Amino acid sequence: MSGRQDRFDLRGRVALVTGAAGGVGRVTARRLAASGAAVAVTDIDKSGAVGLAKEITADGGTAIGLRLDVTRDESVSAGFATAAHHLGAPVDVLVNNAIVACPVPPRFHEAPPLLWDTDLDVIVKGAVRCAQAALPAMMARGDGVIVNVVSVNAFAFFGHPSYSAAKAAIVSLTRSLAVEYGGHGIRANAVSPGTIRTPAWDEQIARNPATFEALKQWYPLGRIGEPDDVATSICFLASDSAGWITGSVLTVDGGLTAGNALMARSVEGS
Secondary structure, eight states: OOGGGGSSOOTTOEEEESSOSSHHHHHHHHHHHHTTOEEEEEESOHHHHHHHHHHHHHTTOEEEEEEOOTTOHHHHHHHHHHHHHHHSSOOOEEEEOOOOOOSSOOOGGGOOHHHHHHHIIIIIIHHHHHHHHHHHHHHHHTOEEEEEEOOGGGTSOOSOHHHHHHHHHHHHHHHHHHHHHGGGTEEEEEEEEOSBOSGGGHHHHHHOTTHHHHHHTTOTTSSOBOHHHHHHHHHHHHSGGGTTOOSOEEEESTTGGGOOHHHHHHHHTO
16 A cells, blocks of 8 residues: 555544445545555445455455444444444544435425435434544544535535535534534544546436536536545545644535636637
8 A cells, every 4th residue: 555545644543434335435435544544434335335344454454344324323323333343442533425326316496305304314414423423532532533525516506406405514514513622632624526426427427428528618627526536635634634724625626616717718708
C-alpha cells in the first residue's frame, strides 16, 4: 500500500463507513484502510460489506464487514459495538455516506410522501443515529472525526427534491456538531461531490448512454468525477493534516458550483 494511498497517515484510527458496499463508500473504505486505519465496512447489503472487508484484509489492511441498517437504532448500536470489539477500540472516524438509490427521481409535485420519509430517515436520521452512537467514545477519548458526505444538491437544485433537502440538512448538522463538540477535540466536516461515476448511475446510463458526455459540458474541468476524488478528500479531512478544519464543507465538484463557462460565453457573444 504505497503512493497516493499513503499520503494521509491514519494509523491507530478506527473508522466506520456507512453505505460502504459500493460507489464512493467502497473506495473510501479502501482508502482509509490503505492509510492505516482499521475499518468497519458497513452497509445494509451484508454480503457486499463482508466481501469488501475480505478484499481489504487480503491486501494487508484491517477490516470487518457488517450489516448496518442506519434506520434502526438497534442495528446502529450493535454495529458500533461489534466494530469496537473486533477492531480493538471504539470508532473515532465516522463517515456518514448511506443514501437511498433513486435512478429516476420524480418531480416535486409527483414525489410520494414515502420517498420523502425514506430519504430523510436514511440520510438525515441515519447520520444522526450514527453520530450519537460514535460521540460518547469520542468525547471520552477527547478526539474524533465525523465526515458527512453531502452533495452539490444541498446548495443548488439539480433534481431530486427530497434528496436535496436531506443533504442540505446534513450541512447544518455538520456545523452543529462542529460547534457543540469542538471543545471535546472532535471535528466535523462535510464533502460535497458533484456528479460521480458510480453504479448508482447504471440504470440512467442504460437508458441514455450519452448522459455523462452531456453532463461534462457543465464542469469547468471537463470530466465527471470518480469515487477516488471524493475518497481522497474524506481521508484528508479524517487525518491530522486537517487538524484545524471543522464545520467546513469541502466542495469536490470539478468546478460545477463555481460558475458556468457556457453561460459566460453566451453573454460575451451577445
